[in-house]
Amino acid sequence: MPSDRDPIAAIATAPGRGGIGVVRVSSPDDLAPLIQALLGRALTPRHAHYLPFRDAGGALIDQGIALYFPAPHSYTGEHVLELQGHGGPVVLRSLLARCLEAGAQAGLRLAEPGEFTRRAFLNDRLDLAQAEAVADLIDASSEAAARSAAASMTGAFSREVNALADRIVHLRMLVEATLDFPEEEIDFLEKYQAGETLAGIREDLARLVAQARQGAILREGLHVVLAGQPNVGKSSLLNALAGFDAAIVTPIAGTTRDKVVQEISIDGVPLHVIDTAGLRETADEVERIGIARTWEEIARADVILHIVDATRPEEELDAGIAARLPAGTPVVEVVNKIDLLGEGDAAALAGSAGKAEEPASAAARRIGVSALTGRGLDVLRAELLGIAGWNPSGESPYLARERHLQALRRAGERLEAAAEHAALDDRVLDLFAEELRLAHLELGGITGEFSSDDLLGVIFSRFCIGK
Incomplete structure (x- = not known):
């Protein structure tokens, strides 16, 4: 069974060819014997040494830098050796094999995915939110996501969470002291302005939730499903949003028989736009399967764009489709092909086209566009960002994960319950204190102060090998 006390080694750079490749070794025990066996000399800490890397028989594997x-002054908090050579797969595999061979007596083994970062967490070099941000920075799909991940990796998000936790602890301390000395007739809630203090904590928590939600959108993206009858322009709209021909477009009804997924970005926010089979009654078995899959995608959507034809907007089938759409999912009715209307009608449907900073009202959520000319697409993009809660002019978000959002929301629910107790009187101080304790536990779970081994296993298993 692998142990966190085992020395570990892995290739720390991405698979494939490259100018430079790195093999990393980390061990809680002294690496001097391994360094001597590999390199034939001692190394000065934190100095770059240009050396030959040789196999057990003395044959040259490569020449490079040894660090x-x-x-505890390393990424993992353990003793770390990094061998930087040329980035050919064969060279790196040979160098890694030589390390494992030289360290076999000491129990050196191949690192598991995320094990270097897991050890950084276990050795207090990173908290759990920072460790997750390392993987998010590697996986970032836009500059905005990379900036937010970097902010989280340096501890900005953790500092916000810890600051809230400290304020809750301070309030708990005052409550517990009052409970310990009941003979002191103190009106705790009034004397220490507990209600006002709690209100301030809840307000700052709500602000942090809003920032974290934007960060989660940056990380996960928004799943947008295009739904509607055949030939209303769903595939054309996908191509217009993507900026190239991602889907086949023909005048033949039923051309799209299976989903087409295209990743696009709006103001740095990733969107997974899914074109689907046209919804209608059909005897074609293949098309029926495609329509069934369309409804499955609609059920999973974050946002549904219900596409209708501007030249036939009041069709009964469209009303039937709208009636079947999930009640809890935001729906935007997109009236396509406004280029086929007269200018007056087109202008009325296009609304504030060109004013991307003014999303359509939540009540209306009806936007006229032309996938052919691009008219109204800026308004549609702004509406999607508005539904996502994205505010490009606001504070930079932290690249949060869904588990962070859930923990923040649960902490908010505990603080809401505490506020309800505070609205009564000092006779329920024990319940008030318990809700504060539970809110503190939820926040501690974000940074790993209170985390189960199962949770850690799931998180780090999703990292790449070598990180």
């Missing part, structure tokens, strides 16, 4: 970082 030694003694504990």
Whole structure:
């Protein structure tokens, strides 16, 4: 069974060819014997040494840079050796095999996915939110996501969470002290302005939730499903939003028989736009399967764009489709092909086209566009950002994960319950204190102060090998 005390090694750079490749070794024990066996000499800590890397028989594997970082001043907090050579797969595999061979007596083994970062967490070099941000920075799909991940990795998000936790602890301390000395007739809630203090904490938590939600959108993206009858322009709209021909477009009804997924970005926010089979009654078995899959995608959507034809907007089938759409999912009725209307009608449907900063009202959510000319697409993009809660002029978000959002929401629910107790009187101080304790636990779960081993296993197993 692998242990966190085992010395570990892995290739730390991406698979494939490259100018430079890195093999990393980390161990809680002294690496001097391994360094001597591999390189035939000692290394000065934190100094770059240009050396030959040889196999057990003395044959040259490569020449490169060797760096030694003694504990605790390393990425993992353990003793770390990094061998930087040329980035050919064969060279790196040979160098890794030589390390494992030289360290076999000491129990050196191949690192599991995310194990270097897991050790950084276990050795207090990173908290759990920072460790997750390392993987998010590697996986970032836009500059905005990369900036937000970098902010989280440096501890900005954790500092906000810890600051809220400290304020809750301070309030708990006052409550517990009052409970310990009941003979002191103190009106706690009034004397220490507990209600006002709690209101301030809840307000700051709500602000953090809003920022974290935007960060989660940056990380996960928004799943947008295009739905509607055949030949209303769903595939044309997908191509217009993507900026190239991602889907086949023909005048033949039923051309799209299975979903087409295209990743696009609006103001740095990733969108997974899904074109689907046209919804209608059909005897074609293949098309029926495609329509069934369309309804499955609609059920999973974050946002549904119900596409209708501007030249036939009041069709009964469209009303039937609208009636079947999930009640809890935001729906935008997109009236396509306004280029086929007269200018007056087109202008009325296009609304504030060109004013991308003014999303359509939540009540209306009806936007006229032309996938052919591009008219109204800026308004549609702004509406999608508005539904996502994205505010490009606001504070930079932290690249949060769904588990962070859930923990923040649960903490908010606990603080809401505490506020309800505070609205009564000092006779329920024990319940008030318990809700504060539970809110504190939820916040601690974000940074890993209170985390189960199962949770850690799931998180780090999704990292790449070598990180």
